[in-house]
Amino acid sequence: xxxxxxxxxxxxxxxxxxxxxxxxxxxxxxxxxxxxxxxxxxxxxxxxxxxxxxxxxxxxxxxxxxxxxxxxxxxxxxxxxxxxxxxxxxxxxxxxxxxxxxxxxxxxxxxxxxxxxxxxxxxxxxxxxxxxxxxxxxxxxxxxxxxxxxxxxxxxxxxxxxxxxxxxxxxxxxxxxxxxxxxxxxxxxxxxxxxxxxxxxxxxxxxxxxxxxxxxxxxx
Amino acid sequence: xxxxxxxxxxxxxxxxxxxxxxxxxxxxxxxxxxxxxxxxxxxxxxxxxxxxxxxxxxxxxxxxxxxxxxxxxxxxxxxxxxxxxxxxxxxxxxxxxxxxxxxxxxxxxxxxxxxxxxxxxxxxxxxxxxxxxxxxxxxxxxxxxxxxxxxxxxxxxxxxxxxxxxxxxxxxxxxxxxxxxxxxxxxxxxxxxxxxxxxxxxxxxxxxxxxxxxxxxxxxxxxxxxxxxxxxxxxxxxxxxxxxxxxxxxxxxxxxxxxxxxxxxxxxxxxxxxxxxxxxxxxxxxxxxxxxxxxxxxxxxxxxxxxxxxxxxxxxxxxxxxxxxxxxxxxxxxxxxxxxxxxxxxxxxxxxxxxxxxxxxxxxxxxxxxxxxxxxxxxxxxxxxxxxxxxxxxxxxxxxxxxxxxxxxxxxxxxxxxxxxxxxxxxxxxxxxxxxxxxx
Ligand SMILES: Nc1ncnc2c1ncn2[C@@H]1O[C@H](COP(=O)(O)OP(=O)(O)OP(=O)(O)O)[C@@H](O)[C@H]1O
Ligand SMILES: [Mg+2]
Numbered sequence: 160x161x162x163x164x165x166x167x168x169x170x171x172x173x174x175x176x177x178x179x180x181x182x183x184x185x186x187x188x189x190x191x192x193x194x195x196x197x198x199x200x201x202x203x204x205x206x207x208x209x210x211x212x213x214x215x216x217x218x219x220x221x222x223x224x225x226x227x228x229x230x231x232x233x234x235x236x237x238x239x240x241x242x243x244x245x246x247x248x249x250x251x252x253x254x255x256x257x258x259x260x261x262x263x264x265x266x267x268x269x270x271x272x273x274x275x276x277x278x279x280x281x282x283x284x285x286x287x288x289x290x291x292x293x294x295x296x297x298x299x300x301x302x303x304x305x306x307x308x309x310x311x312x313x314x315x316x317x318x319x320x321x322x323x324x325x326x327x328x329x330x331x332x333x334x335x336x337x338x339x340x341x342x343x344x345x346x347x348x349x350x351x352x353x354x355x356x357x358x359x360x361x362x363x364x365x366x367x368x369x370x371x372x373x374x375x376x377x378x379x
Numbered sequence: 380x381x382x383x384x385x386x387x388x389x390x391x392x393x394x395x396x397x398x399x400x401x402x403x404x405x406x407x408x409x410x411x412x413x414x415x416x417x418x419x420x421x422x423x424x425x426x427x428x429x430x431x432x433x434x435x436x437x438x439x440x441x442x443x444x445x446x447x448x449x450x451x452x453x454x455x456x457x458x459x460x461x462x463x464x465x466x467x468x469x470x471x472x473x474x475x476x477x478x479x480x481x482x483x484x485x486x487x488x489x490x491x492x493x494x495x496x497x498x499x500x501x502x503x504x505x506x507x508x509x510x511x512x513x514x515x516x517x518x519x520x521x522x523x524x525x526x527x528x529x530x531x532x533x534x535x536x537x538x539x540x541x542x543x544x545x546x547x548x549x550x551x552x553x554x555x556x557x558x559x560x561x562x563x564x565x566x567x568x569x570x571x572x573x574x575x576x577x578x579x580x581x582x583x584x585x586x587x588x589x590x591x592x593x594x595x596x597x598x599x600x601x602x603x604x605x606x607x608x609x610x611x612x613x614x615x616x617x618x619x620x621x622x623x624x625x626x627x628x629x630x631x632x633x634x635x636x637x638x639x640x641x642x643x644x645x646x647x648x649x650x651x652x653x654x655x656x657x658x659x660x661x662x663x664x665x666x667x668x669x670x671x672x673x674x675x676x677x678x679x680x681x682x683x684x685x686x687x688x689x690x691x692x693x694x695x696x697x698x699x700x701x702x703x704x705x706x707x708x709x710x711x712x713x714x715x716x717x718x719x720x721x722x723x724x725x726x727x728x729x730x731x732x733x734x735x736x737x738x739x740x741x742x743x744x745x746x747x748x749x750x751x752x753x754x755x756x757x758x759x760x761x762x763x764x765x766x767x768x769x770x771x772x773x774x775x776x777x778x779x780x781x782x783x784x785x786x787x788x789x790x791x792x793x794x795x796x797x798x799x800x801x802x803x804x805x806x807x808x809x810x811x812x813x814x815x816x817x818x819x
């Protein structure tokens with residue numbers, strides 16, 4: 160009996176739809192998690208920036224969520240939301256919060272004080288200052304947070320295979336159950352590739368959004 | 380009462396000028412303004428009972444040692460800081476009741492660190508306030524180009540660049556353009572040239588003076604550099620620690636009659652020299668100069684110079700340009716005046732040379748009189764060290780006839796000093812009275 164290869168390419172060739180579906184679900188779960196995380200973190204970070212007293216409680220809660228072991232969190236959620244996409248998203252979103260809140264806050268705090276002074280002195284309202292000045296200047300730092308959150312989420316999604324989701328994690332899980340290395344390696348390699356591609360894509364997006372951040376001329 | 384007369388003067392100046400700029404300047408009044416920052420345990424005031432009146436179109440410089448409350452004072456005028464006491468009026472109306480954002484859109488603001496928005500192009504930076512005011516895009520664009528040219532930047536080169544791509548001096552110019560964008564009647568400037576090297580600073584100062592001659596804005600200008608204050612200000616408010624006003628006067632008066640030892644120390648022991656920076660060669664009446672046309676007989680020059688055969692003749696060429704000093708002693712009348720035998724025609728002074736620079740040049744030349752030449756290099760007359768020191772004595776000529784009548788702490792006509800060099804420009808090319816011209 161010939162030894163089972165790490166990847167049996169004929170299986171890969173025979174199952175493009177299955178692999179594609181797993182990859183698609185992985186991407187979807189990741190995108191939903193990061194977008195959901197942003198929808199929650201951005202307002203929280205802005206609130207913490209504006210009302211400094213809110214900063215400690217907000218980062219504390221996000222930090223606590225971050226420290227819960229992922230599997231434990233999913234299991235704890237099952238009695239409430241069942242084996243659903245919602246369960247995995249609650250967990251995945253929860254894990255993005257700390258990174259996204261922290262980076263957004265750091266980005267907003269990093270806006271130079273002379274820029275804020277000029278904005279106020281020119282008669283921008285608080286909201287105009289936030290939307291037209293502070294957030295745009297914070298974009299590089301915010302996107303840096305999004306990149307970390309995305310890469311982390313791509314890894315975490317595989318764990319949700321244990322509660323019936325998982326994208327590429329599903330492939331790996333069935334591979335383990337059937338002692339079939341090809342499925343394990345295809346799942347693992349594709350998730351690594353996904354993380355790398357997402358990270359690079361976000362970097363390119365950030366460069367496109369902030370052409371000013373790369374110019375380094377005579378000045379500081 | 381004093382204020383009324385001053386305002387009367389400012390207003391009549393406004394009425395006289397029908398140009399739009401005259402209507403675009405505001406008066407600023409601070410009445411018993413104080414500021415105490417809440418978190419100061421010692422209860423010290425940052426600004427203490429400050430009274431200032433700045434007429435429309437004047438540049439008022441706040442100067443004083445670090446921490447004396449200059450920035451605080453400035454920031455109270457656009458309500459970035461609220462006074463603890465007293466009130467501030469712009470064009471006679473208290474600003475306390477106005478919406479701060481609306482107020483600020485009508486006041487230009489320039490700071491040392493500039494505070495350009497790093498994520499926006501130069502064009503976008505300059506049009507921030509016009510955009511807030513809802514100007515249509517075409518008008519904004521036109522205005523941006525006009526402003527960049529006004530501050531000496533090439534729109535084609537700079538419009539689309541980011542602040543990080545500019546030098547410090549260029550950024551500061553953009554800062555000034557941005558502050559002027561919506562044509563505000565009042566500009567606040569907090570050490571605007573504090574972060575650039577001395578050469579660029581001098582150039583920016585010169586350009587701001589030129590701009591100000593064109594625009595006639597009311598400017599409140601903060602610096603801790605007394606030389607900059609004297610150079611830029613129609614009025615100088617010297618402040619001292621604790622936020623009190625030590626003296627409020629035109630620069631010439633400040634230098635000639637410091638109100639206290641503090642002011643005298645602050646303006647420096649070289650204040651006589653500083654006073655010379657306020658006056659220019661063109662304000663003096665130059666002594667006549669014995670001229671001889673190169674190539675003509677020496678005797679013709681002697682005859683033109685009149686009584687008492689002069690030792691030295693200034694040689695000019697056919698176009699009237701000074702070409703050299705000729706020692707004519709012992710030369711017969713019929714000898715042609717020979718350029719080759721002459722000394723170089725130095726030192727040369729222009730009407731716009733400050734008396735301080737002129738004095739320095741004369742001292743350098745071992746006391747030889749300076750030749751005042753017009754823009755074309757034609758001699759207008761001679762200026763001696765004695766003439767310059769004599770000019771220092773007539774203190775009240777320094778800032779025009781108004782200075783003496785100005786009430787203590789009160790400003791005088793802001794335009795008097797600044798217009799002096801301009802008036803002199805009109806005389807350029809015309810030789811000083813009494814100067815014999817070659818060939819009649
Ligand atoms: N926001 C603030 N809170 C508390 N104290 C302040 C604040 N701003 C200024 N001060 C204090 O008020 C005083 C005047 O400060 P201000 O900045 O007006 O000085 P300045 O004349 O502009 O000095 P410099 O030449 O150093 O810029 C200082 O003692 C300063 O410490
Ligand atoms: Mg200051």
